[in-house]
Amino acid sequence: MQVFHTGAEWQTNWLKSLQNGKTIGFVPTMGALHEGHLDLVKKSKKECDFTVVSIFVNPTQFNNPEDFAKYPTSLEPDLKKLEEEGTDFVFLPDTSTIYPEKPVLTLNFGELEYVLEGGFRPGHFNGVGIVVSKLFHIIKPDKAFFGQKDLQQVAVIKRLVRDLSFNLDLVIVPTRREIDGLAMSSRNLRLNPDERSQALILYSSLTKAKGELLAGKSWLDVHNQIIQDFNETPLAKLEYFELVHPEHFTQFETFDPLQKSSICVAAFLGSVRLIDNLPIIP
Numbered sequence: 001m002q003v004f005h006t007g008a009e010w011q012t013n014w015l016k017s018l019q020n021g022k023t024i025g026f027v028p029t030m031g032a033l034h035e036g037h038l039d040l041v042k043k044s045k046k047e048c049d050f051t052v053v054s055i056f057v058n059p060t061q062f063n064n065p066e067d068f069a070k071y072p073t074s075l076e077p078d079l080k081k082l083e084e085e086g087t088d089f090v091f092l093p094d095t096s097t098i099y100p101e102k103p104v105l106t107l108n109f110g111e112l113e114y115v116l117e118g119g120f121r122p123g124h125f126n127g128v129g130i131v132v133s134k135l136f137h138i139i140k141p142d143k144a145f146f147g148q149k150d151l152q153q154v155a156v157i158k159r160l161v162r163d164l165s166f167n168l169d170l171v172i173v174p175t176r177r178e179i180d181g182l183a184m185s186s187r188n189l190r191l192n193p194d195e196r197s198q199a200l201i202l203y204s205s206l207t208k209a210k211g212e213l214l215a216g217k218s219w220l221d222v223h224n225q226i227i228q229d230f231n232e233t234p235l236a237k238l239e240y241f242e243l244v245h246p247e248h249f250t251q252f253e254t255f256d257p258l259q260k261s262s263i264c265v266a267a268f269l270g271s272v273r274l275i276d277n278l279p280i281i282p
Contacts, residue, residue: 001083003090006097007138010052014089015140022049026141026168028132031055032072032186033081036176040145041085043173052139053082054091056098061127067273072189091139103130109156115249116240116264117152117275125156132157136166144168149175149183151264151277155247175276177203183276195269198235202265205229205241206278209263213280219243219255230267239266239273246279257281 004010018024025044029037033055044051055078062068075092082090107129112118118125136144146154154172161170176184181203182196191199205226212222223241230238243252246262255261264277 001079001087001090003079003092005092005094007093010089010091010138011140018050023142024048024139025051026135026139026144027051027053028135028144028146029053029055030057030071030186031078032074032189033078034176034184034186034188036147036149036184038081038085039176040147040173041082041087043171044143044145045086047171048143050088051086052089052091052141053087054093054135054139056091056093056131056135058098058127058131059095060099060103060130061124063121063123070190072186091135098131098134105130107133107160109159112152112156112159112249115152115251116242116244116266120239120266125153128153128156129160132160133164133166136168141168143171145171145173147173147175149185149276151246151262152249155249158247181207183274185274187272187274190272191269195235195272198233199269199274201230201233201236202267202274202276203278206263206265206276209241210278210280213243213255214257219252235269237268239268241265243280255280 025048027040027044041051041053057071057073059068079090107126109125113125146157148154158170161168178184180200182188182199183203209222209226213219226241227238230236243255243261243263244250245260252261259281261280262277263280266273266275
């Protein structure tokens with residue numbers, strides 16, 4: 001496994017020699033790797049000749065400085081996991097490499113900027129779009145792999161690739177969950193035992209709502225019941241629980257079994273903010 005720290009190092013030493021009919025898969029991460037990240041690596045290794053994983057905690061996508069400061073890091077264990085998975089290359093840039101100057105450009109993703117994650121985390125998707133664009137330009141992958149857990153981010157990246165004509169394919173990998181259903185997330189490491197236990201309400205609320213919608217219950221009744229469930233969970237504070245179109249994130253007021261839809265949820269467990277989603281009609 002080769003580790004590099006700059007785009008020039010990658011492009012000078014390896015990129016040109018790898019491009020002779022070979023495909024490059026890319027997995028961008030912020031570290032604190034778990035099995036969900038490794039699923040992306042496995043998928044890339046299966047579909048591509050070479051796999052590159054980046055580890056970079058991107059400051060521009062954090063609208064909360066405290067969240068950035070507390071974001072978990074575990075570089076040595078991360079590198080060991082990637083080597084055990086047979087990762088070919090790891091990109092470990094520092095902030096000055098990615099941002100030699102403070103970005104002046106801003107990206108606006110239309111309606112995605114104003115709903116759910118866009119509305120609650122202003123500027124977040126601008127930061128995501130800029131760093132992913134930079135990483136795509138540096139690595140020049142044939143395929144890039146993202147997890148379905150960050151469903152709205154997936155919609156943002158799809159729009160970025162389409163509107164800026166990036167010459168690559170996006171591959172979306174299903175959410176990896178713990179045995180009890182909690183979606184794997186680096187932020188789970190910050191939960192204390194009581195918060196971890198009560199965090200299960202995110203997945204249980206999604207599965208409960210899906211079952212009741214498919215059984216014919218109205219979205220209004222389902223939504224009100226879920227709000228009550230969260231109110232009865234002492235350490236959980238619901239931020240949103242919405243039925244949306246999984247591509248453009250139009251929010252639905254009624255459930256249509258003939259319309260693509262997913263439910264998205266965000267909640268705080270103590271000071272830790274978690275998100276999850278579940279397709280209702282794929």
